[in-house]
Amino acid sequence: MNYTNMNSEKKQKRYQRLYTQIKVLIDKSSNNSLSNMSTIIAVLHHKMDYFFWTGFYFLQDGKLQVGPYQGSLACIDLEKNKGVCWAAINQGSTLVVPDVDKFPGHIACDSRSASEIVVPIKGSDNQIIGVMDVDSVEPDSFDEVDAHWLENIIGLIYPTN
Secondary structure, three states: OOHHHOOHHHHHHHHHHHHHHHHHHHHHHOOOHHHHHHHHHHHHHHHOOOOOEEEEEEEEOOEEEEEEEEOOOOOOEEOOOOHHHHHHHHHOOOEEEOOHHHOOOOOOOOOOOOEEEEEEEEOOOOOEEEEEEEEEOOOOOOOHHHHHHHHHHHOOOOOOO
């Protein structure tokens, strides 16, 4: 199935519904960032048809290590300064990769991944603490709509209330 045919308006509406659903779940029951991340991953992975692998990696003692995720088995440690996740951290911004085979130094934890989006996560001190990483088996699955909404959803991890 080619997910790139989902038009921008349909994608926007789906993300709006999911954002509201996730916010309600977090607001009514959680002030724990790990629980919030697990909830975010579960909802997105099961509601976004083109999300093949959905998870978090965290900076830990100079390493980038896997956190909560759904999908096939993950790489536990990602080699420093290699791959899309480290590139997003080093650039301090969301990266959309239409074809992972064309990304220099791409780390293939699962060879079925064809495209990827990585969103940096900032802690309470505004420093990057890790990333949200989403892979798809289809090329060109992610765009500016995904980037916008995933950045907003990441903002729900650490509630300010």
